[in-house]
Amino acid sequence: MTRHRDPSPQDPGGPKHTLTDSDPESLRSPDREDLESAFSLLVRMTRDVAMSADIVSTLGDALAIMGEHLDARGGSVWLLDEAGTEFECKAAIGSQAIVGMCLPSDAGIIGRSVRLQAVQVVTDVSKDPDFAVAVDERTGGKTESVICSPLIFSGEALGAIIIADKADSRGEQFVAKDVELLEALTASAALALANARFARSRIEHDRVRTELETAAAIQRNLLPSRTPQPYPIVGCNIAARTVSGDLYDILPLEDGRISFCLGDVSGKSMNASLLMAKTASLYRCLAKRDASPGNLLAALNAELVETTTRGMFVTMVAGLYDPHGGSVMIANAGHEPVLFESASGSFSALPADGPPLGILEETDFPERTQSIRDGRVYIYSDGLTEATTSTGEPLGAEGMQAMIRERPPESPDRRVDALLAAIQRLQHRDDLTLLVIDDSCSDVSYCTIENGVLLNHRISARASELAGLRAVLRDCLETAGFSPGSNGDIVLAIDEACQNVIRHGYRGECDSPIELSVEREGASFVFRLYDEAPTADPDKIQPRDLDSIRPGGLGVHFIRNVMDETDYLRSPRGEGNLLRMTRRVD
Amino acid sequence: MEFKTRHVGDASIVEFVGEIDLDQSPKVRKILLGTLEERRPIYVDLSQVSYIDSSGIACLVEAFQVAKRKDVMFELVQVSDSALRVFELARLDRVFVIRDEMPAELNG
Numbered sequence: 001m002t003r004h005r006d007p008s009p010q011d012p013g014g015p016k017h018t019l020t021d022s023d024p025e026s027l028r029s030p031d032r033e034d035l036e037s038a039f040s041l042l043v044r045m046t047r048d049v050a051m052s053a054d055i056v057s058t059l060g061d062a063l064a065i066m067g068e069h070l071d072a073r074g075g076s077v078w079l080l081d082e083a084g085t086e087f088e089c090k091a092a093i094g095s096q097a098i099v100g101m102c103l104p105s106d107a108g109i110i111g112r113s114v115r116l117q118a119v120q121v122v123t124d125v126s127k128d129p130d131f132a133v134a135v136d137e138r139t140g141g142k143t144e145s146v147i148c149s150p151l152i153f154s155g156e157a158l159g160a161i162i163i164a165d166k167a168d169s170r171g172e173q174f175v176a177k178d179v180e181l182l183e184a185l186t187a188s189a190a191l192a193l194a195n196a197r198f199a200r201s202r203i204e205h206d207r208v209r210t211e212l213e214t215a216a217a218i219q220r221n222l223l224p225s226r227t228p229q230p231y232p233i234v235g236c237n238i239a240a241r242t243v244s245g246d247l248y249d250i251l252p253l254e255d256g257r258i259s260f261c262l263g264d265v266s267g268k269s270m271n272a273s274l275l276m277a278k279t280a281s282l283y284r285c286l287a288k289r290d291a292s293p294g295n296l297l298a299a300l301n302a303e304l305v306e307t308t309t310r311g312m313f314v315t316m317v318a319g320l321y322d323p324h325g326g327s328v329m330i331a332n333a334g335h336e337p338v339l340f341e342s343a344s345g346s347f348s349a350l351p352a353d354g355p356p357l358g359i360l361e362e363t364d365f366p367e368r369t370q371s372i373r374d375g376r377v378y379i380y381s382d383g384l385t386e387a388t389t390s391t392g393e394p395l396g397a398e399g400m401q402a403m404i405r406e407r408p409p410e411s412p413d414r415r416v417d418a419l420l421a422a423i424q425r426l427q428h429r430d431d432l433t434l435l436v437i438d439d440s441c442s443d444v445s446y447c448t449i450e451n452g453v454l455l456n457h458r459i460s461a462r463a464s465e466l467a468g469l470r471a472v473l474r475d476c477l478e479t480a481g482f483s484p485g486s487n488g489d490i491v492l493a494i495d496e497a498c499q500n501v502i503r504h505g506y507r508g509e510c511d512s513p514i515e516l517s518v519e520r521e522g523a524s525f526v527f528r529l530y531d532e533a534p535t536a537d538p539d540k541i542q543p544r545d546l547d548s549i550r551p552g553g554l555g556v557h558f559i560r561n562v563m564d565e566t567d568y569l570r571s572p573r574g575e576g577n578l579l580r581m582t583r584r585v586d
Numbered sequence: 587m588e589f590k591t592r593h594v595g596d597a598s599i600v601e602f603v604g605e606i607d608l609d610q611s612p613k614v615r616k617i618l619l620g621t622l623e624e625r626r627p628i629y630v631d632l633s634q635v636s637y638i639d640s641s642g643i644a645c646l647v648e649a650f651q652v653a654k655r656k657d658v659m660f661e662l663v664q665v666s667d668s669a670l671r672v673f674e675l676a677r678l679d680r681v682f683v684i685r686d687e688m689p690a691e692l693n694g
Contacts, residue, residue, distance in 0.1 A: 463609035464609050466608060467609065485671070489671070492672060492675075495607065495608075495639055496639060496640055554643065554676055557675075562675075
C-alpha cells in the first residue's frame with residue numbers, strides 16, 4: 001500500500017518529506033556518535049562544494065563520500081539542462097554505466113522530487129510506479145530502496161541527487177539522519193551550482209562587451225585622425241552605438257588635391273560595421289590608383305556587388321577637392337544631397353544621381369564639378385538630418401541650413417567648431433557623420449572634433465596627478481553641457497575609478513599609465529579608463545574570484561551610483577584593463 | 587589643500603581649504619588625529635572645501651570614531667555644497683553632526 005503526499009510531522013519547512021509505504025516513526029532517531037561523524041562529514045562536503053572550481057566533479061566526489069558513509073550500493077547526481085526539460089546523469093557511484101544517461105524532466109523519482117520540490121524516501125521501488133526502470137536496465141542491477149533530494153535554488157529546480165540501497169552492517173534501511181545529510185548536501189550544492197551558472201553568464205556578458213569594444217577600437221583607428229597642420233577639410237563622426245555604420249576618409253594626394261569620401265552602410269549590425277571597415281579600406285586602396293570620383297565609385301561598386309551579402313548596400317559621396325583651383329568634383333551614389341554654401345551665403349544642393357553601391361552591376365556614377373571659391377561644402381549622413389533638436393523635431397535639410405547660417409561669420413576660423421558643437425547637442429539615434437570643406441580658411445588652423453572624442457588624457461598612476469585630471473575633465477564636461485552637479489558627480493566617479501586602478505590594479509603608485517577617454521555615443525557619454533595592470537583571464541576566473549578583482553568599498557559605490565552603466569573589461573589594446581562607464585546627457 | 591587651526595575658548599576650529607583627495611587626505615588625517623589628541627571639542631569647517639573624495643570622507647569618519655572613543659565633541663560646520671553632495675552619496679549625511687553655521691561664540 002502506498003501513501004503519497006503524507007506530510008511528515010517533524011518537517012519544519014524547506015523541502016517537504018514525501019513518504020511512501022513507510023511512516024515517520026519507523027525512521028530511527030540518530031545517536032550522538034553518528035551525529036558527530038555525520039556533522040564533520042557535512043562540513044567537509046559543503047566546504048569542498050563552496051570552494052570548488054568544477055562543481056560537477058566535486059558533486060561526484062561528495063556523492064562518493066556520502067555513499068561510503070552510508071554504505072550505499074548506488075547513487076547518482078542528475079542535473080537539468082538550462083531549459084529545464086531533461087535530466088543528465090553527471091556522476092554516479094556503483095555502476096558508472098548511467099553517467100551521461102538522459103531522462104525527461106518529469107521521469108523517475110528524481111522527476112517527482114523536482115516536481116514536488118520535496119525529498120522522496122522510497123523503501124521499495126518496485127511498488128513505486130514512477131521509478132525509472134530504464135536506469136536498472138542500463139546498470140544491469142536491481143534497485144530496491146532510494147532516498148532522493150532535489151537541488152532547488154530560489155524556487156528553481158536545478159537537478160536531483162539520489163542514493164540507493166543502503167546496506168550497512170546493521171542491515172538497516174535509510175534513516176532520518178541519512179535523509180537530513182542528503183538534504184544538507186543538496187542545499188549547498190544547489191547554491192554552488194546557481195553561483196557557477198551566474199558567474200558563467202557574467203563572464204559571457206563581459207566577453208561580448210569586450211568584443212564590441214575591440215571592434216570599436218579597430219574602427220576608431222580606421223577613421224582619420226587629427227591632422228596637425230591647418231586643413232580645409234574637417235570630418236566628424238559620432239557613433240550612435242559602440243560600433244558605427246558610417247565612414248568618412250580624407251586622403252591628400254601627391255599633386256596637392258585632396259580625395260575624400262563619406263559613406264553610410266545599410267543596417268545596424270556587426271555585419272554593417274564589418275562592411276564599413278571593408279569599404280573604408282577599399283576606398284583608400286582604390287583612391288590611390290584613380291581618385292576621379294566617378295571612376296572610384298564605379299570600382300567600389302563592382303567590388304561590393306560581387307562580394308557583399310545580399311541586401312546590404314552603401315550610400316556614398318566621393319569627391320576630389322582642388323584647393324588651388326577652388327573647385328570640387330563630386331559623385332553621389334544614393335546618398336543625401338551635398339550642400340554647397342557660396343561665399344555670399346546662398347545655398348545649393350547636389351542630389352544623388354546614381355544608386356547606392358553594391359546593388360547594380362556595371363553602374364556609371366556621373367561626376368559634377370563645382371567652383372567653391374571662398375565657399376563651403378557640407379556632406380553628411382542621414383543620421384544628421386534625422387537627428388532631433390531641442391524642439392523634438394528632426395533637423396532636416398532646412399534645419400541644417402539654418403544651423404549653418406546661425407554660426408557667426410565674424411570669426412570664420414571658429415565657424416566650423418561652433419557648428420560641430422551645435423551638432424554635439426542634437427539627440428540622435430543613428431550615427432552622425434559630417435564632412436566640411438571650407439575654401440575660405442585654408443590658412444587657419446582647425447580644432448577638429450574627431451570621431452566624437454571629446455577628451456583623451458593620460459596620467460601616471462600617482463595620487464599627485466589626479467588633481468590635473470580632474471581639472472581637465474571638469475572643463476570638458478562643462479563644454480559638453482553637463483550641469484555643475486552632474487559635472488561634480490562624474491569627476492568624483494572618475495577620480496575614484498583611477499584610485500582603484502592605482503590601489504588594486506597596479507597595487508601602489510608607479511609610473512605606469514592611466515588613460516581616460518571621453519566620447520559621445522548617441523544619447524550618452526562614454527568614459528573609458530585604460531590601464532596596463534595585469535588582467536584576470538576571464539577563462540580562469542573562479543566564481544569566488546569575481547568579487548576579489550573588482551574592489552568594493554565607497555569608491556565603487558560612488559561609481560555605480562553616478563554612472564548609468566559600468567563594465568569591467570579586458571583592454572582591447574592588449575595587456576591591461578578597461579573600465580567603461582556611461583552616463584546619459586543631462 | 588590648505589588648513590588653518592584656531593582656538594576659541596577650549597574649542598579647536600580646523601578649517602580646510604581646497605581639495606581633499608587621495609594625495610591630500612593623509613595630511614588631513616594627521617591634522618585631525620593630532621587635534622583630537624588635545625581632547626578639545628573640535629569644529630571642522632568645510633565651507634571652503636571644493637572637492638572631497640572617499641579617502642577624504644574616510645579621514646573624517648576615522649576622526650569621528652576616535653572622537654567618540656575619547657568622548658570628545660566632533661562636529662562639522664558649514665559644509666560646502668560639493669562636499670555635502672559627497673556625504674549624501676556616501677549616506678553619511680545623517681551620521682555626522684553638521685551645523686549650518688559656526689556657533690556665534692566661536693566667531694572671530
